[in-house]
Amino acid sequence: MKTTDLIKEEQTRKEIITAAQELFQKYGIDKTTMDDIADAVGKGKSSLYYYYKSKEEVFYAVVNKEKDEIMHSISDAIKDIDSASEQLKNFFLTHFNQVRKKLNLYSVIIKGNAKKHIDLFYKIQKESLDWQITMLKNIILNGIKNREFKKIKEKECEAIVSVLVMMLQGMDSNLVFAKDNSQNMIGVEKVIEVFINGLKYGR
Amino acid sequence: MKTTDLIKEEQTRKEIITAAQELFQKYGIDKTTMDDIADAVGKGKSSLYYYYKSKEEVFYAVVNKEKDEIMHSISDAIKDIDSASEQLKNFFLTHFNQVRKKLNLYSVIIKGNAKKHIDLFYKIQKESLDWQITMLKNIILNGIKNREFKKIKEKECEAIVSVLVMMLQGMDSNLVFAKDNSQNMIGVEKVIEVFINGLKYGR
DNA sequence: AATAGACTAAAATACCAAATTAGTCAAAAG
DNA sequence: CTTTTGACTAATTTGGTATTTTAGTCTATT
Secondary structure: OOHHHHHHHHHHHHHHHHHHHHHHHHHOOOOOOHHHHHHHOOOOHHHHHHHOOOHHHHHHHHHHHHHHHHHHHHHHHHHOOOOHHHHHHHHHHHHHHHHHHOHHHHHHHHHOOOHHHHHHHHHHHHHHHHHHHHHHHHHHHHHHHOOOOOOOOHHHHHHHHHHHHHHHHHHHHHHHHOOOOOOHHHHHHHHHHHHHHHHHOOO | OOHHHHHHHHHHHHHHHHHHHHHHHHHOOOOOOHHHHHHHOOOOHHHHHHHOOOHHHHHHHHHHHHHHHHHHHHHHHHHOOOOHHHHHHHHHHHHHHHHHHOHHHHHHHHHOOOHHHHHHHHHHHHHHHHHHHHHHHHHHHHHHHOOOOOOOOHHHHHHHHHHHHHHHHHHHHHHHHOOOOOOHHHHHHHHHHHHHHHHHOOO
16 A cells, blocks of 8 residues: 555545535434435445444544544643733634534534434533543643633642533533524633632632 | 412412423423323323413423422522532532433433424523522622622623623533533632632732 | 345234323312 | 322333345355
8 A cells, every 4th residue: 555545544534524524414414324325426325434444433533533622722822822821712712613613513423313323422512522621621721831820729720620520511511502603602602701810810 | 259269270380390390301391291290190181281271381481490490599599608618619519410301301301302392491491590690690799899809890890790601501501411420510610719719800 | 156036934014902191170178 | 388198191112023125155157
C-alpha cells in the first residue's frame, strides 16, 4: 500500500461519513440503510464494509467527527490567548455555539429515541468529558499561577471543574429540547463573566 | 357537601396518589394498572374515577406533588434568611438535594422511555421553571438593594437567571443518568460560592 | 487494494386473534 | 347528596406467525 493509497482511503472514508451524516439528519438513523449510504457515495453496499465493519461503526464515526470538530474549535479559540479569564470565556462560548450548530443531528438521535443510539451518543459525549475537565482545570490553575485568579486548592478546583462540565452537558441536552435558544447567548456570556469575577475576587 | 367531606375527599385523593407513587416507582407507569392502584387503597377501580378522570391525571398529580414538595422545601430553606448570598446558596443546594431524593421516580419515568410520560414530565418541570426564575430574580435584585451584590441592570439579571435555571434543569437530567453523584455535592457548593462572589465583586 | 453481486442470518414490519386494561354508566349503599 | 361498585364496552397491549427488509459475509472480479 502506497502513501497515496492511504490518502485516497482516508478520502473515501470521509465521503462515506459525510454522506451518512446527511442521511442520518434527513431520515434518522434507523430509516437510513447501508444501501442508502452506499448509493449516496456511488458504490455498492459491500464496499462500505471494506471501510467500516458495521453500521454502528459508521454512526460512531459520524458522531465522533462532530465531537472532534467541537474540541478543535475550542482549542483554536483559546490557544493564542494569554489571559485565563478570556480563555475560560472563549471555552464556554465556543462550546455553546458549536453545540448549537450541531443541534440538528443531536435532535435526530435523541428524539428518534432508540436506546441503542442514545447510549452510544452519551458514551461519546462522556469521552470528551475528560478532555473538558483537563482543559478547564489547566486554565484555572494557570490563572491562579498568573495571579489572575485567587488561590484555591487543587482538590477544590477539581470539584468545581467537574460540576462545571456537568452543567455544560446539562445545557447541551437542554438545547436539544428548547425551541428557541438565540436569546440565551447573552445570558450565557453574563453568567460566565460573573463566575470569572468570582474566581478573581472575594473571601 | 360539608367541610368535613371536603377534608375526607382530600384525604382519599392523597391516599390514591401515595399508593400510585409507590407502585409507579416499583413497577413503572405502564405496568401499574388502575386496578393495582385501586387494590392498594382498598377500593374498586371505578371509585378512582370519582377522584381522577384518567390514569394520566393520576400520573400528573403524582409528579406535580413532587414538584410542589421541592418548591416548598426551597421556600422553607430561604424564608427566614436575610442575606441574599445565603438565600442563593440555600436555593441551589436545597434544589440539588431534593432532586436527588426524588431520583427513583424520575429514573422510572425517563428510563421507561415512553414518550408520552416523558413529555408530561417535562411539561411539569417547565411549570416550575417560571417559579424558579421569579424567585431567583427577586433574591438577586434584593441583594442588589441591600448592597450585598454589585449593581446590574434588571435585563441583565433576567438573562443571567434564565441561564441559571437552564443549567439547574440540565443538572437534574444529568443526575438521572449518572450513577454516583454523592461527590458532586461539594463541587456544587464551591461553584455557588464562586458565583456569589462574582455577584459581589469585580468590574 | 478496492469493488460488487449473490447470499444468509437477523431484524423490522405486517397482520391477526386473544387478552388486558382504561374508562363509562346505571344502580346500589351509606 | 356523596361515594362506591359491578357489569359493560372500547381501546390498547400482547403473543404468535408469516413476510419483507436490511445488516453483514463470502467469493469472484478488476
